[in-house]
Amino acid sequence: MSKNLETICVQGGWQPSNGEARVLPIYQSTTFKYDTSEEMGALFDLEKSGYFYSRLANPTCDNVANKICELEGGVAAMLTSSGQAASMYAVTNICEAGDHMICAAKIYGGTSNLLTVTLKRFGIEATLVDQDLPEEELEKYFKPNTKCVLAETISNPAGVILDIEKFARVCHKHGVPLMCDNTFATPIHCQPFKWGADIVIHSTTKYMDGHAMAVGGAIVDSGNFDWEKYPDKFKGLTTPDDSYHGIIYTKKFGKGAYITKATVQLMRDMGAVQSPMNAFLTNVGLETLHLRMERHYENALAVAKFLENHPKVAWVEFAGLPDSQYHELATKYMPKGTCGVLSFGPIGGKEGAMKFTNGLKMIAIVTHVADVRSCVLHPASHTHRQLNEEQLLEAGVLPDLIRLSVGIESIDDIIADLDQALSVL
Ligand SMILES: *Cc1c(COP(=O)(O)O)cnc(C)c1O
Numbered sequence: 412m413s414k415n416l417e418t419i420c421v422q423g424g425w426q427p428s429n430g431e432a433r434v435l436p437i438y439q440s441t442t443f444k445y446d447t448s449e450e451m452g453a454l455f456d457l458e459k460s461g462y463f464y465s466r467l468a469n470p471t472c473d474n475v476a477n478k479i480c481e482l483e484g485g486v487a488a489m490l491t492s493s494g495q496a497a498s499m500y501a502v503t504n505i506c507e508a509g510d511h512m513i514c515a516a517k518i519y520g521g522t523s524n525l526l527t528v529t530l531k532r533f534g535i536e537a538t539l540v541d542q543d544l545p546e547e548e549l550e551k552y553f554k555p556n557t558k559c560v561l562a563e564t565i566s567n568p569a570g571v572i573l574d575i576e577k578f579a580r581v582c583h584k585h586g587v588p589l590m591c592d593n594t595f596a597t598p599i600h601c602q603p604f605k606w607g608a609d610i611v612i613h614s615t616t617k618y619m620d621g622h623a624m625a626v627g628g629a630i631v632d633s634g635n636f637d638w639e640k641y642p643d644k645f646k647g648l649t650t651p652d653d654s655y656h657g658i659i660y661t662k663k664f665g666k667g668a669y670i671t672k673a674t675v676q677l678m679r680d681m682g683a684v685q686s687p688m689n690a691f692l693t694n695v696g697l698e699t700l701h702l703r704m705e706r707h708y709e710n711a712l713a714v715a716k717f718l719e720n721h722p723k724v725a726w727v728e729f730a731g732l733p734d735s736q737y738h739e740l741a742t743k744y745m746p747k748g749t750c751g752v753l754s755f756g757p758i759g760g761k762e763g764a765m766k767f768t769n770g771l772k773m774i775a776i777v778t779h780v781a782d783v784r785s786c787v788l789h790p791a792s793h794t795h796r797q798l799n800e801e802q803l804l805e806a807g808v809l810p811d812l813i814r815l816s817v818g819i820e821s822i823d824d825i826i827a828d829l830d831q832a833l834s835v836l
Pocket residue numbers: 493494495496519521522563567592594595613614615616617626627628
C-alpha cells in the first residue's frame with residue numbers, strides 16, 4: 412500500500428479481510444471469549460497477544476491507534492481517554508517520585524497545571540523553560556535525575572513554533588527522550604520524528620476528530636530512543652516487572668517496550684481508556700484530516716492578513732505571516748502550513764477583548780479549538796483564569812489575547828463576522 416499521508420488518512424488502520432466490513436467496526440464489547448483456560452492465561456502473562464478486556468486493548472481502538480502511528484511514522488501507539496491522559500501516561504511511564512523533567516513554558520494550560528501542580532504532588536518536579544532559549548541556556552536546566560522533556564510543536568494558545576532539532580540535540584546530549592505534543596500541527600503538517608523527537612502526544616479531541624464530537628488522546632513511540640543505553644535511568648523499562656513474572660520490557664518487546672509498558676501497567680492500573688465509540692468517531696475525522704488541515708490553514712492565513720491591516724486590531728500572531736518571529740521555523744518544520752489557530756489582540760486591552768467576543772454572531776465562544784466551526788476563546792478570562800498576571804505572561808498569554816480557531820466555513824463569512832464585531836470597538 413502507498414505510504415502517502417492522504418492515503419493513510421483514508422485507508423490506514425483497519426484492513427478488512429475477505430468478507431469483512433469495509434468500514435472499521437465498533438467492537439462495543441468489554442470482553443472477549445476463549446476456548447481454553449490456557450489460552451486466556453497466556454494473555455495475562457503477556458506470553459501471547461490478543462484481546463481479553465477492553466481496558467487493556469480493544470480492536471476498534473487499536474486500529475485507530477495504528478492509523479495515527481502510521482501517520483506519525485512511529486512503531487507503536489496507544490489511545491487514551493483524553494489528551495490530558497496521554498500527557499500523564501507519557502510522562503509517568505518513565506518518571507516517578509524523585510525524578511525531574513523539563514517542560515516548555517509556553518504550553519497548553521492544562522499540561523502546565525498537570526506537570527507543575529498535580530505531578531508535583533506525586534513527587535515529580537517539572538521546570539518550565541522558555542522554548543526560544545539558545546541551546547547553551549537550555550542545557551543548564553538538565554539535572555542527573557532529569558528523565559524527559561516535553562514541548563508542543565505549535566504551542567496552544569501562543570502559537571510558538573518549536574525548534575525541534577535544537578531540542579532533540581540537547582535532549583540526546585543529556586540522554587533523555589524528547590516528547591512532542593503535536594496536537595495543533597497534526598502529522599499532516601509536521602512529523603516530529605523526522606526531526607529527532609522520540610515520543611509524540613496528541614489530543615485527538617482537536618483536529619484529528621475535527622468535528623468536536625469525541626474527547627480522546629494518543630501516544631506514539633518512534634522506537635528510536637535507546638532505553639538500554641541508560642539502564643539506571645529508565646529502570647522501569649530495563650529491569651524485571653514483578654507484576655508480570657519478572658519480564659523486562661526492553662528485552663521482550665524491543666521497540667514496542669515503551670507503549671507496551673504504558674498499556675499493561677498504566678492503563679491496567681489507572682484505566683484512562685478510550686471508548687470504542689469515540690475511537691470510531693475519531694477515525695471518521697481522520698479520514699478527512701488532510702483536506703481539513705489544508706483549508707483550516709488557508710482560511711487562517713487569509714484571516715491573519717485581514718486582521719493585520721485592521722485599524723481595530725493591536726497585534727496578530729500567526730506563524731504563517733512573513734513578519735511573525737516564528738515564520739522561519741514554521742517554513743522549516745511545517746512547509747505545507749501550520750494550523751487554523753491564531754491569536755490577536757483587539758484594541759482596548761482585556762475589556763476590548765471581552766467586548767469583541769460578545770459582538771460575534773457566527774463565530775461562537777466555546778472552550779474548544781480546532782474543529783470545523785470557527786470559534787474564539789479569551790484565555791485570560793476562560794482557560795487560564797486560574798493563573799496570575801505573572802504566570803499568564805510566562806505562559807505566553809497576554810491579557811488581551813484572543814485565541815481564534817478558524818474553521819472551514821466560507822472565508823468571506825468568517826471575515827465579515829470578525830469585521831462587524833471589531834467595528835464596535
Ligand atoms: C486540548 C489540548 C490538550 C488536552 O487535551 P484533552 O483532549 O482536552 O484532554 C493537550 N495539549 C494540547 C496542545 C491541547 O490543545
